[in-house]
Amino acid sequence: MTSIRRRDLLAASAAVVLLPRVSRAEPAPIPVAVSSANGIPAVKRACELLDPALLATQTRTSTVGRDHRPVHAAVQGVSLVENDPKDMSVGLGGLPNENGVVQLDACVMEGTTGLGGAVAAIENIQNPSQVALRVMDRTDHVLLVGKGAYRFARAHGFRHAELLTEAARKRWLRWKENLSDKDDWIPPERDKGGTITCLARAPNGHMGGCTTTSGLAYKIPSRVGDSPIIGAGLYVDDTAGAAGCTGRGEACILNCASFLAVEFMRQGRTAMQAALETCRRIVARTKAKRLLNAGRPAFNVKVYCLRNDGTHGAASIWSGGKYAVRDAKGARLEPAQFVFKRS
Numbered sequence: 480m481t482s483i484r485r486r487d488l489l490a491a492s493a494a495v496v497l498l499p500r501v502s503r504a505e506p507a508p509i510p511v512a513v514s515s516a517n518g519i520p521a522v523k524r525a526c527e528l529l530d531p532a533l534l535a536t537q538t539r540t541s542t543v544g545r546d547h548r549p550v551h552a553a554v555q556g557v558s559l560v561e562n563d564p565k566d567m568s569v570g571l572g573g574l575p576n577e578n579g580v581v582q583l584d585a586c587v588m589e590g591t592t593g594l595g596g597a598v599a600a601i602e603n604i605q606n607p608s609q610v611a612l613r614v615m616d617r618t619d620h621v622l623l624v625g626k627g628a629y630r631f632a633r634a635h636g637f638r639h640a641e642l643l644t645e646a647a648r649k650r651w652l653r654w655k656e657n658l659s660d661k662d663d664w665i666p667p668e669r670d671k672g673g674t675i676t677c678l679a680r681a682p683n684g685h686m687g688g689c690t691t692t693s694g695l696a697y698k699i700p701s702r703v704g705d706s707p708i709i710g711a712g713l714y715v716d717d718t719a720g721a722a723g724c725t726g727r728g729e730a731c732i733l734n735c736a737s738f739l740a741v742e743f744m745r746q747g748r749t750a751m752q753a754a755l756e757t758c759r760r761i762v763a764r765t766k767a768k769r770l771l772n773a774g775r776p777a778f779n780v781k782v783y784c785l786r787n788d789g790t791h792g793a794a795s796i797w798s799g800g801k802y803a804v805r806d807a808k809g810a811r812l813e814p815a816q817f818v819f820k821r822s
């Protein structure tokens with residue numbers, strides 16, 4: 480009986496020509512979450528919410544936290560960082576655009592249903608990740624932008640919030656006062672902004688993810704990066720894995736970076752190989768002189784991967800990157816692989 484089943488399985492997998500799959504390691508029996516280096520609180524929270532023991536208790540006794548989906552766990556994880564005014568890359572305290580206005584981008588995706596939701600250039604809402612989840616769950620659309628996204632959030636009870644903290648305002652003002660190189664002021668080092676991505680896998684193999692950001696610091700108003708773009712800043716598919724990106728959003732959009740990384744995992748690469756291969760692809764396709772320095776990209780991108788068997792990895796174009804993970808060994812930072820070593 481067993482051997483017939485195996486034969487059937489082999490025949491079935493051979494027939495799936497467009498989506499070849501390799502054998503996987505035994506799936507992780509515990510929740511696993513992967514995040515950017517600022518995401519240690521996020522991976523801890525996501526895994527807590529997906530812990531089987533906790534879920535059993537909640538199902539029996541609790542009316543709160545009954546949303547057991549990995550996408551919800553990822554959103555709850557990144558919300559901690561969105562709420563932290565000291566993290567100047569997302570949510571409250573994020574660095575503003577060139578007019579001093581904080582505009583946020585976020586998306587979510589669920590690997591089981593293939594659904595996604597996103598908001599872009601949303602103002603005065605502290606948790607764009609949670610609004611993105613509402614877009615996925617409560618509309619038939621994927622992406623809402625600007626004022627419409629704000630009104631949608633308000634309709635769902637999200638509070639109007641001032642997101643520009645004193646620290647972020649002072650940084651912006653310093654940038655603004657030093658725009659010209661034709662005076663005696665010495666410009667500060669350019670703030671790049673940042674992002675958080677969180678990928679989560681439940682013990683039953685279901686996966687979800689979220690990417691959220693305040694985007695490039697001092698950007699042209701309404702500039703939208705990769706973070707709210709499904710396939711660029713995030714992609715999740717239970718049958719292969721999940722990937723998220725941080726760094727130069729334009730490069731991730733132009734190379735469909737997260738989608739590409741998931742497809743590399745589908746083809747059988749490890750999570751680390753998929754992340755590295757995606758970075759190499761971005762390097763190979765960066766040809767414009769203004770984006771190059773001595774023939775190499777003058778920017779960085781990091782790609783984070785969680786395969787559907789619970790194995791993980793991350794890579795960046797330039798060395799020195801780390802990623803956050805929570806698995807059977809606990810929560811920690813791990814080194815990311817890289818294409819080029821910084822001198």
Ligand code: GLY
Pocket residue numbers: 673674692693694695703704705706724725726727728729
């Ligand atoms: N990766 C974030 C952004 O470019 O906005």
